[in-house]
Amino acid sequence: MSRTKNEREDGIFYKDQTESSLIDDGNCGGGGSGGGVVLKKGPWTTAEDAILIEYVKKHGEGNWNAVQKHSGLFRCGKSCRLRWANHLRPNLKKGAFTQEEEQLIIELHAKMGNKWARMAAHLHGRTDNEIKNYWNTRIKRRQRSGLPLYPPEVCLQALQESHSTGAFNGGDKGPHDILQNNSYDIPEDDISDKAARSFGLPFPLEPDPATKNSFQFGVFPGSHALSNGNFSASEPAFEAVKLELPSLQYPETELGNWGTFSSPPPLLESVDAFIQSPPPTSGAESDNLSPRNSGLLNDLLHQSKTLSRAKTHASDKSSNSTTPGDIVESFTFNICQTEWENCGEPLSPMGISATTLLSECISASGSSLDGQPPAETFTESHVKSEPADHILTPEIKNKSPIRLDSCCHDTLLASSWLEQGCGYDKDQTVMTNSIATLLGDDLSSEDKNMAAGTSISSQAWGLDSCAWNSMPAVCQMSELP
DNA sequence: AACGATCTCAACCGCTGAAGT
């Protein structure tokens, strides 16, 4: 790919494409070692490929920065490594993905999120770049057609696997360490910012730097879910200002009534993030149990709480004005409601309409999870204020510690599958599991001795446990390292 | 045929963590 730009922002000039080159800045965009040597950029020529192949034959892979020194190839090490890995190394499979591969990618992504390299390890002959490109293309396609990213069975399978392997036990690093990987590495400030902006909420909500850290209205897990697997965890998310939708937004998705907003509807990115699930992670890998695993909903709840608190102290308490908390709640509800309504109001396992169920759940949510005192009131909201310690009902604590953020959003998403002709029985199971997932998350360490493999679908659960009271347990700030 | 929109994919960039000094 050649660039047409002759000058980059950094002032480095390109020549024309195929012969483009630049003075190596010693970093090769991050890690080269040109030392002032003019290193070529842009598409590789067959001659260069040949040189690189020859070099690797002689010296083997690795030590890529030495390639330029020893082979006369004017490419930085990174570029050489990439070229080799993606195009030159033997046993590379070229061409379109087979159906089996596609299925595997979907399943792997449901488990791992945007861990392309890990996924590539499961797809022999395929590169992370290929998989990444495929996925980005796929999500674009699916969003265009309004389809969920993951088939419900994939959600279910990921969920079940994560259980059967004891991934929730907090114990072994089994094969499902992959389930836990992913994702909790988005700078929460960034995400919060992004979330706030995305939802059209005022930001910053707490401009006071001194209180900045206390304002953790949560974060979406830096999961693939956030952006249909496209969110850049490493992205300086203050680029959030840039508010450009990743390719996975759902512009066509009817998101229900956004009329509660006086501002334009929240960016679909946010909606997407809300609808989709974080990766089915579990507590087995502590390093993956970041406090940021609070989920978007917590994000919103916390923000609502903060706003509510601010409102409480505000002189203007006009009951007619819509509070941010209301906005959050109503919009949250709308999303869920829409999603469920799209399913044709399937009944919950309890015979309660999904919409009703979610209404209940949402109206019961809002607990603090960061150890801060709960908001005294939620004004017009019906959110309960409970100390985080009491968020979990004993029932939930002792039963299925399913990660709320592991699948529920996916399953919500998957619910839209229902209207696409999936068999009801099957999808009812999915729905059941989805709701069960909504209920049972618990990352608290005291639950790590819970027996693995508890079947969520076999659990009895009541509406009272439906309340998203349990949700804050997803990210109890006491678990912060 | 012309044009714009969209898709595909190779390559680049920035960041992170491990290893070495």
Place this chain on the structure above:
DNA sequence: TACTTCAGCGGTTGAGATCGT
């Protein structure tokens, strides 16, 4: 311990291809 170097990862970019009007 602090610093540097390096390999690798994931996100983004943009040229060319393809499709639709």
